[in-house]
Amino acid sequence: MFTSPPEPGQAAFDVESITYSNQVITWKTPNGRLKHEIDEDAVIHKVFSSTIQPSKVLPYYFKAIREFDPEAVTITTLITFDRYPVFSKLVTNYQGPISVTIHINDDEARDENLSKLHEMYGSNPYMKEFVDVHVVVDKFNRQFNMWRNVARFFARTNYFMMLDVDFHICTNLQKHLSLDPEARQLMRSGSAVLLPAFEYVNQDDGYDSSTFPKDKESLIQSVRSKKLTTFHDFFPKGHNATDYERWYKTDSVYKVTTYQHSYEPYVILKKEGTPWCDERFVGYGANKAACLFEIYISGIDYYVLPNDFLIHQSHPYKEETRKQERKYNRKLYQNFQEEACFRYSMQFVAANKWDSPKADNLREQCNKIKGFKQAMEHFSRS
Template sequence: MAGAKITRVKRYGYRAILARPWLALYGALLMVVIVSILYYLSLEDDPDNVLGFNARELRLADRIRDMQEQNTMLRHQLAAAHSQLVAVLDEHGRKHNWDGGRPEPLTKCSEISVVIVCAGYNSTRSVVTLIKSLLFYRRHPLHFHFLVDDISEKILNHLFLTWGVPQVEVSMYKIDAQVRSEVEWVPNKHYSGVYGLLKLLLTKILPDSLKKAIQLFALVENQSDWYKGSLWTDHRPWPAVGRGYNTGVILMNLERMRQHNFQQKWRLVAEKYLVSYYATQLADQDVINAVIKMHPYMVYKLPCQWNVQLSDHTLSEDCYSEVTDLKIIHWNSPKKLKVQNKNAEFFRNQHLTFVEYDGNLLRRQLFSCPVSSESRWRGGLAQLAQLSEDDPCYDFQRARLVQYRTHLYFLDFSADAARGATVTLVAQLSMDRLQMVEALCRHWEGPVSLVVYMSDAEAQVFLQYVQQSPVLRQRDNVAYHVVYKDGMYYPVNYLRNVALREVLTPYVFLADIDFLPMKGLYNALLRTTAELLEDGGRPKALVVPAFETQRYRLTFPESKAELLNMLDMGDLFTFRYHVWAKGHAPTDFGKWRTATTPYTVKWESDFEPYVVVRKDQIPMYDLRFVGFGWNKVSHIMELHALGFQFIVLPNAFIIHLPHAPSLDIAKFRTSAQYRQCLKMLKESFVQELEKKYGGNFSSYVV
């Protein structure tokens, strides 16, 4: 992935300003103010107070009056110096024709650069909707330049890596402490915080090679009366020309801005107005409008259709006669989609269209332009091209090579809470198992790494479900990752690998979403996991015995004793004893009934227990196994090939809850071709396993 390292450029500050002889007065006057204040403060500690309290008080009063008169004079002189400086910079800009010239016309394959500030978990969801709309309407190759923090960088990097859209390049620019310090000195009351000020730094952050835009500033007029100061009593907005300009959409000529020291201009303006306004209310928009107020020739006014602002107090309805004229729709109200507008339903439907639009459709190459040699999608296409569609197992082979579009951390997540824990439960699910997430979180207090396989439209249902759940919205240690649907088969092992890679704890509990852990299992594992897995020697896997119920309504056992009683009464059974006993028979449930200490069991063919292991010791799941069959068996077989020892926990259990069979199980049971393809996959896996680790596993393929 293309990336650009942020490099420091020449800083324009007071040192450069004071180099001009006529500005020496500005610095001298500033020093006089500082010395005066320091002198006044020193009087409080004068040890030679021989005049007595009243005389000292009179002396201080006289000095205060003198200092106030001097400061009044100095303020006038400073204001004059500041105005002189602004005038010189203004004249410098006019001489160099800031607003002159037109950009060269775009050719068919001209690359258009889009700069987006994105920080935090939740903001990435909004960015995806924006990106889908841009990709849908584009007619040229795009290059996205993202200003990111650590969180959004990880999410967006992985998203574009797995999305694989042709003629799209991505560059990331880390907003670290050094960069933030350039604007953190500007107090900002806007909810965007420091990130709302970062557009002021684009000329420093973005590479010098990025220079295309229309004018110095190309903006749409603000469509509310905010900057007129008439919205409520005592409303005092920053200076602006008329209604001001909205900076949600800006076209910038970065090259001209660098040539004429835009960094210096906005700093001077911000310093001037912060003295009386104390903080910005609308982040960079206040500063940029104040700059334009002082230098009105700098702005190029765009037609309002390029930024139709749907806010609480908006004149956007006067901007257009037909909605087909619109170019960019901007929800810039805290209420977002709840704004009142005669075309509100149309706008909401437009938004919903792209929220739910299948992003996989945007992978299609719409126009022929040279593709970068480091394209992220070319390798996968080449491998897919080598497959024969006449192969009866083509869909299985293709599923292994699909690059599933993946959005990590779809909702807010506390990484610190997860890192402070010991064991993370790993699971995956589709939308038909969504109701099981709440029950899982009631039984498991520790971190969870959860992958959901769904469509773009289903993702919105999932989002609402989590946000409205009183159980789930209180949990900040559950990482939700979304993998978008693609192909015929459920990519179960791909999903497990996504969840496994994002675990932040040293140990993982490899489970399935349709199992409920015994209450208190997390705390029980805290007491035993490290002791059992860190004693040296062979790597170990701790087996958590699995049971099942045929009842949709079950009184969950509170202890092992209650579970044994339910087994005897026929309310519970050992997992899959009646259809696939081989899967868990090696657990030795007979021994488990009376065991009080952990015991070792031997691996056998088709063994597929649910285990707790060290994250740094286990391999990823094999991607050739999709749908139903051998997806866990192959993983446990590889653990055995690696020399893992299987130890059964005597006081732990999980219970499988009943649900409708999956579509893939139905295919396995009804299609001889499905079973034949699965056998072929088993054989290829075993051959690779023997080549990699040695040993003889061929006899286990049936």
Template sequence: MFTFTSPDITDNIQPFFVRSESTPQPDEITLATFVQQDELSELIKLVDYFPGPISAVLHIDSPSNEPGAPNPIARLHTMRNSNPKIRSQVDIHLITTPQTHRRPASSTVQQQSNLHRNLARFFSRTDFVLLLDADGSLPATDVSKSFKDYPLWMDKLRAGNVFVLPGFNDDSAPGLVPVLKASQLPREKTALLELVHNGQVVLSEKTWKRTIRNVDFNTWANQMRLSAIQNYDPYFAPSVIMRRDKMLWCPERFGNNQAACLFELYLSGADFWVLPKDFTINGGDHKEVVLTEREKTINTRLYQKFHEESCLKHARAFYAAGEWDSDRARHCRISCQKGIFEFGHKFPMIIIIIYF
């Protein structure tokens, strides 16, 4: 964590800038996320949907002390004073970009979202976290209740496994009026399936991307129990529940690439289980980050190189520990001996030649 972050940025982090009035229990699930300074209203939506503790990073990246400029800190305190749920549930960790590093308001450079994810998770006050992206997605169901109802799921969670919440979007084009009003967003699976069949809601590409079906909707629609993900796609980036500690952190070389976080977890041996009844829903009224073609090209090339580096790193670690043939290393064996790498059965030997 913080490997690729400017010291000027990390020196301006204020953990628990605002601390919630309640003290969560260690076995609770904390929603770990981040909010942009011009979209603080997302906090109101989150506390309406999520009943548990929330650990949120707020990054102030542009000046707010100029005449007529909005002041996100003042707005945050106003929201907190007027909303008892925010006071009770939400911890805010503040990052303030120093004047020398601030970017113009018109800039399309991505904020350091992987840094934000790491900080929100690191400062969570419970043993487990729900990593929720700041794209307008909301936890439609009470995931904490689901885990309380199934103690065996908690055992899998404590053992270092990852639980996936399928994500769904309002089927409206970006920038247009959402098809569904906020009051119409589904809060249980049966209502969701009806909206999907009516063509009003679609499965998010973060959950189901390219030609590999990480979450097969037809299977999930009839699913009553946990199911393990097969044919893992490195571009998979849904909301997940995991341990707060003893798990790999998001690589901060990427400005915003949640898939990189999950890909390394998968290679390290974590099993990914799809929750049968829980899901996230996006109302479609959130502004999308627009990248230039140059940024897209850089991100694509960087991520391809990251795949190779991750395979080399984890395969070497398993081989050095004598675990290359173990069940824990099976994800690394399968993912790193196919696709663009094509190492075949000699992959461990290549690692030895490179590192020893």
């Protein structure tokens, strides 16, 4: 047992008695005099109560020493111990606020993997400057949406980017956003902005991010020479709504107008007011699409940034695992879409916003569900 996190390289852990578990959350009344204290564990359990339990969430297991500009964009991502090397590259490349959820399986390798976490955090000086680490310890692999929500919940800026750790931001995103008043205004208004995603045709070319194009002109040349292609071009529903042909030609932000329910872009969102990812989705398939679908039908429009892009860094896939989990999540997603459509519809009707532009995305998508339009004609008249 210990009373404070050990230094990198040590390997003596007792998750149940870690100091973070003894913290207390304090609420004050409006006059600031009275207060009520609740154990942090109770608050965290309630916040993530829809996940598989028991699960131990340790917020700010490591906390960056920097205080971040509230207008900065925090990358929110999730990793397991086998992704530490590529995560370290992301930290060095971005050099901005990052909030990461790290899952540690509660098994015989738990302490060893926690020790690896300490080694990883201590191995890169940019970690201590920019990275807040939140640890989830349980026996349940691939609770991706729960892990996304943990990283977002504890992000310390007004904006966050949902990013898979194996994507490389090839441009100076922070600089471009600071110089683009239109994109900034869209973000402040609550809209989402996104980066087009690409991958190498020959996967062997995609391991070394230092060789990736660093500007749009170089990227387009690589696309034309068929070295690069749009990400997962074998599944066009995942990214084609980005409208790559338009992106190649434009130097201005533009709106996504052909959204469909399998769309999975990498988006920057306002932390306040954006729906959370539904935590019932566990495993591969539909988890991110469901999250982005709910965000979209809630009334948040998607816009494409004109000069920034991502390239996928190659790595092996667990195809058999993915195949089975996609099958289960596909069924869940079908039911989820109907549920989300009716839930948000009732909100819009109750708020007298059913006929407002905010409900446009919902009507566009949810009218595709059999019987939905007729049901809402009845409810909206009630």
